[in-house]
Amino acid sequence: MPDHVHTSAEDEHDSAYAGLLVNDAHWAFGTDFEDPLAGVDTTIPEGIDAPTLAAYALMLGDDSLVMSHRIAEWTSNAPDLEDDIALSNIALDLLGQSRLLLARAAKADDSVVPALPEGSPAPPEDALAFFREAHEFRNVRFAEVVNGDFAEATVRVLLFSVWRLAVWERLRASTDHVLSAVAVKGVKELTYHRDYAARWFVTLAQGTEESRSRLLAALDELWPLWPELFDTHPVEAAAAASGVGVDPATVREAAEAVLDQVLTAADVPRPEVARRSGVLGRTGRDGMHGEALSRMLAEMQSVARAHPRGQW
Amino acid sequence: MTLTETPLDAGTQADLESHFEATIARNDRIEPRDWMPDGYRRTLVRQIAQHAHSEIIGMQPEGNWISRAPSLRRKAILLAKVQDEAGHGLYLYSAAETLGVSRLELTEMLISGRQKYSSIFNYPTLSYADVGSIGWLVDGAAICNQVPLCRTSFGPYGRAMIRVCKEESFHQRQGYELLTTMMRGTDEQRAMVQESVDRFWWPALMMFGPPDADSPNTAQSMAWGIKRNTNDELRQKFVDMSVPQAEALGVTLPDPDLAWNDERAHYDFGQPDWDEFMQGVKGNGPCNAQRLAHRRRAHEDGAWVRAAATAFATKEATA
Ligand SMILES: [Fe+2]
Numbered sequence: 367m368p369d370h371v372h373t374s375a376e377d378e379h380d381s382a383y384a385g386l387l388v389n390d391a392h393w394a395f396g397t398d399f400e401d402p403l404a405g406v407d408t409t410i411p412e413g414i415d416a417p418t419l420a421a422y423a424l425m426l427g428d429d430s431l432v433m434s435h436r437i438a439e440w441t442s443n444a445p446d447l448e449d450d451i452a453l454s455n456i457a458l459d460l461l462g463q464s465r466l467l468l469a470r471a472a473k474a475d476d477s478v479v480p481a482l483p484e485g486s487p488a489p490p491e492d493a494l495a496f497f498r499e500a501h502e503f504r505n506v507r508f509a510e511v512v513n514g515d516f517a518e519a520t521v522r523v524l525l526f527s528v529w530r531l532a533v534w535e536r537l538r539a540s541t542d543h544v545l546s547a548v549a550v551k552g553v554k555e556l557t558y559h560r561d562y563a564a565r566w567f568v569t570l571a572q573g574t575e576e577s578r579s580r581l582l583a584a585l586d587e588l589w590p591l592w593p594e595l596f597d598t599h600p601v602e603a604a605a606a607a608s609g610v611g612v613d614p615a616t617v618r619e620a621a622e623a624v625l626d627q628v629l630t631a632a633d634v635p636r637p638e639v640a641r642r643s644g645v646l647g648r649t650g651r652d653g654m655h656g657e658a659l660s661r662m663l664a665e666m667q668s669v670a671r672a673h674p675r676g677q678w
Numbered sequence: 679m680t681l682t683e684t685p686l687d688a689g690t691q692a693d694l695e696s697h698f699e700a701t702i703a704r705n706d707r708i709e710p711r712d713w714m715p716d717g718y719r720r721t722l723v724r725q726i727a728q729h730a731h732s733e734i735i736g737m738q739p740e741g742n743w744i745s746r747a748p749s750l751r752r753k754a755i756l757l758a759k760v761q762d763e764a765g766h767g768l769y770l771y772s773a774a775e776t777l778g779v780s781r782l783e784l785t786e787m788l789i790s791g792r793q794k795y796s797s798i799f800n801y802p803t804l805s806y807a808d809v810g811s812i813g814w815l816v817d818g819a820a821i822c823n824q825v826p827l828c829r830t831s832f833g834p835y836g837r838a839m840i841r842v843c844k845e846e847s848f849h850q851r852q853g854y855e856l857l858t859t860m861m862r863g864t865d866e867q868r869a870m871v872q873e874s875v876d877r878f879w880w881p882a883l884m885m886f887g888p889p890d891a892d893s894p895n896t897a898q899s900m901a902w903g904i905k906r907n908t909n910d911e912l913r914q915k916f917v918d919m920s921v922p923q924a925e926a927l928g929v930t931l932p933d934p935d936l937a938w939n940d941e942r943a944h945y946d947f948g949q950p951d952w953d954e955f956m957q958g959v960k961g962n963g964p965c966n967a968q969r970l971a972h973r974r975r976a977h978e979d980g981a982w983v984r985a986a987a988t989a990f991a992t993k994e995a996t997a
């Protein structure tokens with residue numbers, strides 16, 4: 367038995383190294399991730415208002431992208447290796463969602479895609495991610511808040527995924543096959559994110575005095591942006607009316623009920639903090655963001671923008 | 679650390695030793711519950727811990743570029759890779775735990791500077807091409823070092839290495855693919871790749887450790903089956919494999935002495951700057967202080983979270 371193990375390990379790995387220049391079967395899995403849309407009809411269904419679909423997909427895609435970026439900032443910084451891995455997983459799931467959603471937006475209406483210099487090979491989802499200005503992003507402000515401590519990460523992932531899960535459970539029935547497929551996959555991912563965060567929420571609430579007070583502080587800090595998640599933007603209203611999307615206001619009750627379960631299990635009272643106002647009544651979905659987003663984008667977009675004709 | 683076993687009478691001791699030697703001689707695995715000499719255990723703990731620390735510290739140089747990855751696809755690949763390294767650290771700390779040391783103890787040894795990690799990670803990452811160079815050369819050198827470890831005599835270490843090596847091969851592949859793609863891009867990108875390879879080639883050669891003549895622990899580690907090849911053997915193998923890859927890529931390796939030697943049927947090559955290597959080992963490398971400070975901060979910032987988890991688990995158990 368040991369001999370068998372030894373030999374196979376040696377052969378396999380020695381040949382893996384030597385095979386770098388050969389596209390052999392060993393590398394059949396390539397360097398790309400599985401295509402999550404394999405088998406999904408990606409044509410724009412008849413009767414769907416393409417600009418509405420594009421604008422709506424952008425909103426969801428930007429939420430994922432910006433949230434993913436923040437969660438990814440935890441990599442190599444988490445309290446324990448298991449949490450480092452879990453947070454990277456969450457960031458990866460969200461990043462995967464954003465690729466699909468931004469690509470969908472571009473496919474539905476290519477006028478949303480910023481023009482790049484001639485000869486740029488960047489795919490449209492990258493043009494959207496790396497070549498738009500902050501005011502063109504349509505994510506909720508909740509997603510962009512600068513990271514705090516691990517209690518803040520816990521509350522952030524919990525509130526975000528409770529909200530999103532309520533929306534995406536309904537989005538599975540979208541008349542757009544791609545949004546529907548993204549939501550089917552996303553619901554599984556978001557359930558894991560929510561459960562991970564909920565476990566930590568209860569643990570921190572019931573752990574030590576310090577963990578509880580940090581958790582309550584984090585909840586107070588993020589709570590003012592919670593109501594904005596359920597505002598109905600005209601694009602969301604139009605998307606909901608045509609069966610493409612979901613009006614977040616209609617899932618508020620369901621989301622609050624789930625959140626209440628977690629708060630009760632943790633013995634944490636609902637915060638009494640007022641909602642944060644917008645600017646001239648405008649918030650994230652209108653492209654009105656906090657100061658943090660443009661700083662995040664300056665970093666995120668720096669390499670792509672320095673090489674607009676670059677191949678990556 | 680609990681590195682000593684209960685004293686035994688001389689007869690039993692001799693039996694155990696000969697059993698151990700016979701297992702090693704058969705190229706069989708030693709398992710955690712088997713008797714092993716103190717020195718073997720200590721050497722393993724040191725080596726596995728150093729390896730685990732390298733995986734964890736190694737998250738930082740590439741982690742440095744996650745927030746700036748220039749495409750969504752590259753961002754996902756990089757994030758997944760850095761996550762894999764956390765996983766490698768996890769398997770290796772688990773292997774070390776079978777020898778009676780905890781992850782926490784080892785982490786404290788790392789952040790207090792009492793245990794080392796691979797010096798390669800004390801080099802800075804200065805452009806996105808470094809993500810590719812690290813995959814190609816650093817993961818590549820790691821594979822050369824680690825493939826033989828899949829057959830190492832200590833079971834949990836060998837089994838961890840089989841998993842790790844599979845993923846390292848994947849990382850190497852991805853790194854090389856990034857460089858290949860960049861070489862097809864703009865002139866600036868090609869220059870970026872060359873500049874990056876110029877910086878990482880020599881440090882990659884240093885990853886095999888000092889020349890055999892200056893590597894005092896090698897002989898004992900080889901006798902115990904912990905180590906399977908000498909530093910110089912592995913370095914040669916790495917050079918021989920990398921030269922054609924560099925040619926296919928279209929980059930020049932920064933070594934004027936690099937030349938095929940027909941007689942030896944190997945490439946001749948120059949020596950890295952071992953003084954600079956020693957500076958890194960002593961803690962004076964370009965990023966030693968930064969890497970350790972990062973790790974220490976993350977560990978200390980997480981202390982209240984770990985304390986909360988422990989307190990909660992205790993409450994749950996008594997509830
Ligand atoms: Fe690794």
Ligand SMILES: [Fe+2]
Pocket residue numbers: 763817845846849
């Ligand atoms: Fe790796």
